[in-house]
Amino acid sequence: MMIPELGHIFLVIGFALSLLLAVVPLVGLRMQDAQLTQTGPLFATLLFAVTLLSFLCLTYAFLTDDFSVLYVANNSNSQLPYYYKITAVWGGHEGSFLLWLLILSGWTVAFSWLSDHLPADYRARILAVLGWVSIGFYLFITILSSPFERTLPYFPVDGADLNPLLQDPGMIIHPPLLYMGYVGFAVVFAFAMAALMTGRLDASWAKWSRPWTLAAWAFLTLGITIGSWWAYNELGWGGWWFWDPVENASFMPWLVGTALLHSLAVTDQRGAFKAWTVLLAISAFSLSLLGTFLVRSGVIVSVHAFATDPGRGLFILVLLALVIGISLTYFAARADNLRHTTKFHFLSREVALWLNNVFFSAATLIVLLGTLMPLFYKESGLGTISIGEPFFNEMFTYLVVPFAILLGIGPLMRWKKNGISKKTAMLLLVAVASVVLSYAWLLLRGQGIEGLALLGVSLAVWVFALTGFQLFRFFQQTGSLVKIKRSHWAMLVGHFGFAAAVLGISMTMNYSDERDVRMLVGDVVNIQGIDLKLNAVRDLNGPNYSGLVADITAIQGNAKYSILAEKRFYKARGMIMTEAGVHANLARDVYVALGEQLDSGSWVLRIYYKPLIRWIWLGGILIALAGFIAILDPRYRRWKVKSRATVSTVEAEHATP
Template sequence: MFTEAYGTLSSIPEFGQLALIMAFLVAVLQTLVPLWGVRAGNTLAMAYARPLAAAQALFLLISLVTLAWCFVVDDFSVTYVATNSNTALPTPFKISAVWGAHEGSLLLWVTLLGCWGVAVALFSRSLPLEMLARVLGIMGLVSTGFILFTLETSNPFARTLPSVPSEGGDLNPLLQDFGLIVHPPTLYMGYVGLSVVFAFAIAALLGGRLDAAWARWSRPWTTAAWIFLTIGIALGSWWAYYELGWGGWWFWDPVENASLMPWLVTTALMHSLAVTEKRGLFKSWTVLLAIFAFSLSLLGTFLVRSGVLTSVHAFASDPERGVFVLALLGICVGGSLLIYALKAPTVASVGRYEWLSRESFLLMNNLLLLVAAFAILLGTLYPLLIDFLGMGKISVGASWFNFMFVPVSVALTLIIGIGAISRWKKDQFSRLGRELGLAALAALVLGVATPLIVSGELNGKVMLGMGIAIWLVLASLAEVWKKCRGQLQRIPSLSLSFNGMILAHIGVAVTVVGVTMVANYSQEVSVRMAPGDSHTLGDYRFEFVEAGPIRGPNYQADAIRFRVYDGERQIGELMPEKRRYTARGSVMTEAAIDVSLFRDLYVSMGEPLENGAWGMRLQVKPFMRWVWLGAIFMALGGLMAMFDKRYRQPRRLVQDPSAPSQLATAEVAV
């Protein structure tokens, strides 16, 4: 505990700020020295890229750890700590409070950016020195802008002087949860990982080297960022589901949209890079996707930190910060698009393919993903534009997003199944019909049968959702059967990249099943219940056993114990809570959930009523876990692809299909 006497204050916060200043200076050097070395042909200057990236990451880690220490020891002389913590806050939440608000989350953002730079320096030993210098120099430029933003407008080490409070405020009760520990760092790893992809694209443009080697260098980094984005989005959905007490898993919140948009574009980029590597096509398009993906991650940063929107996820409402981030966004996007406009025409693709080919299906895949991202962008920004123009306030609800997103998703899922089994350059309808006809028929029959089996009546939405999910699984399995030539024992011998693709596509199908079943067969009731009451919902009976107070480390709560029965068999007990946090008197609902693979039983408390009764919300949510299980499959598929031996072992590339007179002699990174 710290006193109000200025002379007895710890100097540790100044140490953290000094480390942040040093990181800024190193980031400037990381930008200037390697890029000057490339321009001057100075090998020594280019070689400084690696140690400078390591030094920047080290100083940023020191700064972040210092801020965490200030939280752990309750140093309320630091304004950020005094605002977002107190002595009663459990230690794990004190540490996660480091990124629980604007200043700390931004420090985490730039620290992870520094860590990505170290990863590039360590795992790109086979990358040509000139290319590595360009990549790390561009990453240094991005770091320079965001560290300057942190120092100028969002300093997490600012002091509360001359009077230091003896007790702090409190971390937002919504954030006092395990979700805060894992969700923001994972999602930020995805956001910031796109800076690597962006840096590779701009470096390739500057060097005039958009070839198969560049695509192969970029693919594992793109996949890594995509994996983190996938897991981060799934964790955010899961956290909102159990923490907000509504039982929903996706709300089309503007900040949720801000994470989904770069994920969609990065998914398109992964597929486009595959075409560039294998066929030498889509070069300019692939670079543009890399620019768009990183630009959307910066746009998400602007939306969260500018105060232009209202969201439970938003951190800041300071216009000065918004202007700064908008300026960074304009410089990065405008500068990269200018480079693209100048350089892209010189590296155009020259390969050919027929309209019925894998290339065409992958291009359609790309376009549909971009249409989906643009629809979400339009729905997110349109209300802000209308408000800015003084034309009133409007809101775009979930129905609009569903109307725009669902048809595109259906078409995308159908194309995924066809594209995975189609041939490069040219294919034939007759062959595709032979390969996929049985899968299409089975998907149609099972799609129609599913709602009849589940509810005894036809449901068009369920038929569509289950039909396309089954189609995608069967089409993927048909591709496996084709690859192993009917000998299933050969599956382990197939490449990790191929098996990862199949697993990721099956993950999409699993998520579609979860979304379809939850959206159409969830049951919910709001009911008054008192001790001794019971209520039946679907196949389950919820019995109110008792109510009473409980005490947590920094809150008091009313809790209710429920017994849950399936027929006459008790299957579990649930204890939802209504918490009141002592620091600020904030009230939070903590839902209780009984989990299984095929259904969730969800109980949350409403308001207290007379005679010991409570308003209760009871829900039965079929296949809820499948929504996130599909994301796990997708991430595992991406991980398998990333560890394919092509990316782990340096090897010389085959002749670049787009440049038949030259061999790509550079070796592969990672």
């Protein structure tokens, strides 16, 4: 069978197509040849088609257990269930990079199909920029990192199996979602570059690029949320965020992306913050690329990192330097053309959104410094330092307090002028009520009052109350929940999501309880008023693993739940994995991890009580949902009809330079 070779050939064709996509539309623009200028969508479609075919070739190799392909031999096993064989396609470096390319070409083709309302020159430039970005990555995968390399002539009888950590439903969707986000910022980046090339950046630019930004950002939000949930279930430490360098690498584009969304709102509505918006658009994609580099070059040690050689790292670094270097040089040279002359009051919404950007930028810098500082230290010969959770947690506590206060007030402010002073009394009342309510609730819960928890819960209540107040006002204005604009709904849902996450984080961090116990079958332990009884420990037989499962009954008041905590031994890799047993509801998680059996016959169990931890992911999902709601706002479609009329004038303008 020659399927793997075919897959490789498709990638080589992909490289050629990305060259065409990068060059031909620009040549068409230069020669004022309308036909050449409009070839972008064709090349984009073909590029996506060959990448998809190549991806299917690799999937086929996995499903047919073709261990003569090195990548398949390293990441699959004949005993692996078929659904994990499919996800194993992106379980290692080479395959996940192919997924990266598939998604990049997917975004490119989606843009080319959905952009016929854009001025032709703009569309051509954006597609060309995406082509230039593609060139480097297709070159990388065909030369240095092909997933189709053969083990011939001495191929193994069976594969080494997919890393057991990755054999989890969360892992099926986590990387694709994350890449959808990372790579989606490429489109936004291309928009920014096109704006710098032409010097044209107006309200319509912001309107065109907003849905793309929203889409990428919403996927990234979902990806990060699911990643956090996966780590919680799979790593057995009961943690949901570890400030691991690779987590940070995905968090930075998210922070910048969130800033960009808000800054785009100002550019869209008021024509201000133009240069800053462009810089954020460039930064979001640059930080995505930096994340790719950090994960794949081996410069940092992390649970996520792929083992790889410096040759690959160097190639990605050169790509990184070219993409980011060229775009920032362009920015330095051209950003001055993007003037704005709007004026606004000190207490206006513009200033609130500007402050929002200050907070998000500060947060990004903190994460960036915290992630890279150990590396700077070591490379400067200053010895080693490690920057861990305490640093990030402390810095984020400082940031989130003023930020949450602002988030409550900001949306109540008005464009240009001061409309908030009149509401001072109401705001003070809400502030006092938030603290009092939170205090009373914590007192009633009966786990005592922790200062930081009180602070966090009060902030969540504050944001929740003021966002609820806005919902009420929108309702008053429109007279019906359905008539409230989607973009307004998006803002409300997103801010509710933020409040939910803050609530979950403050409660989990301050009131979690943890027990390490040894239990004989039949023993009962109590954690935070919940009785846990160990009924039995049974043998377990999975398709590619064996193991033990502890059968536990949790009794809380009158309610009874069953909890199954597994310990799996994956044969092919000889790895032991903890599959925690969790009983979850909105009030708390009970989380049980099974340990060793002792000589005495008793079992070691680690039990966690995590109050309101679900609210963290609920918040993440709401925030992502907000992004998707915003994309559906009809103004992105209604506007499309209106714009048709302006296209010709813009083209005419451009034809006579």
